[in-house]
Amino acid sequence: MNLELLPNKILLDLFDYLNDVDIFHEFYGLNSRFNLLLYKKFQIYSFQFDSISKYKFDIICQQHLPLIANRVIDLSLSDDDDTPEQINLFLSYIPSFSQFIHLRSLSLSQLHSDQTLIKIIDACQQFCNFTRLKFSTRRFQINQIDFQLIVNSIWNLPKLTHCKFCIYFKERQIFCTPTKTSSTLECLNIYGSELK
Numbered sequence: 001m002n003l004e005l006l007p008n009k010i011l012l013d014l015f016d017y018l019n020d021v022d023i024f025h026e027f028y029g030l031n032s033r034f035n036l037l038l039y040k041k042f043q044i045y046s047f048q049f050d051s052i053s054k055y056k057f058d059i060i061c062q063q064h065l066p067l068i069a070n071r072v073i074d075l076s077l078s079d080d081d082d083t084p085e086q087i088n089l090f091l092s093y094i095p096s097f098s099q100f101i102h103l104r105s106l107s108l109s110q111l112h113s114d115q116t117l118i119k120i121i122d123a124c125q126q127f128c129n130f131t132r133l134k135f136s137t138r139r140f141q142i143n144q145i146d147f148q149l150i151v152n153s154i155w156n157l158p159k160l161t162h163c164k165f166c167i168y169f170k171e172r173q174i175f176c177t178p179t180k181t182s183s184t185l186e187c188l189n190i191y192g193s194e195l196k
Contacts, residue, residue, distance in 0.1 A: 004031070008037060008041060012037065012041060012042065015042060019048060020045045020047050020048075021047060021048065021049065021052050023038065023042075024038065024059075024064055025056050025059070025060075038064075039067060043071060044071055044072075044073045044102070045068055045072045045073065046072070046074035046075075047060070047065075047072060047074070047075055047076065048074075048076045049075075049076060049090070050107070050109055051082065051083070054083070057089075057090075061090060061094070062093055065093065065094060066093075066094070069094065069100050070099060070100070070102060071102060072103060073102055073103060073129070074105045075100065075105070075106050075107070076106075076107040076109075077107070077108055077109070078110055079109065079110040079111060080110040087108060087112070087116060088112075088116065091119075091120075097119070098123050098126060100123075100127065101126075101127060102127070102129055103129070104129045104130060104131055105131070105132035105134075106124065106130070106132070106134070106135075107133075108136070109135070109136050110136060110137070111135055111136065112137075114137075114146045114150065117135060117137075118146075121133075121154060124157055125153075125156060125157060125158070128158075129159065130158075130159055130160065131159050131160060131161045132160075132161065132162045132163075133154065133157070133160060133162070133164075134162075134163070134164045134165065136166040136167070137165075137166070137167050147167070147176055151177075151178050152179055152180065155178035155181070155185070156182075157184075160182065160184055160185055161185060162185075162186065163187070163188050163189070164187075164188075164189040164190075165189075165190060166190075166191040166192070167190075
């Protein structure tokens with residue numbers, strides 16, 4: 001069957017079952033109708049970048065994300081062995097993380113820098129729908145002062161309901177009590193370990 005014969009409504013329903021990374025990779029550039037569907041009719045996007053090739057990642061971040069960042073609701077990035085430096089590369093492609101005004105959920109895996117994490121959390125402060133944050137660190141060591149700053153920044157997120165993080169410390173320490181009480185947080189999972 002020729003996909004081009006299907007009505008727009010059915011194509012959009014079909015897109016709901018596919019990963020947005022794959023949709024752009026497979027359908028963008030086929031013809032002007034598909035391009036229009038991807039940019040004008042497709043209302044929300046969810047990008048799971050944590051296991052894609054650098055080639056696909058670069059194309060989506062350079063060509064597509066600047067035009068649709070305000071419609072991305074879910075974002076997943078990773079600095080693991082398969083996608084090294086992806087988070088910093090993503091931030092270099094996007095002039096400002098604050099463009100993701102409708103972001104609801106963010107996952108950052110194998111994050112290298114506590115300063116990058118703080119920068120991203122600070123940008124999330126202004127998102128009116130941001131409710132879920134998940135991150136893990138394995139490659140940077142964090143001290144008590146920086147950890148306190150991270151915890152305070154997370155607790156200041158105005159609508160955060162779910163938070164999960166795994167963090168490794170320079171020395172043995174206990175969880176830092178936030179200086180502000182979150183009135184929205186419903187679910188919190190914290191995993192920590194001392195680096196040896």
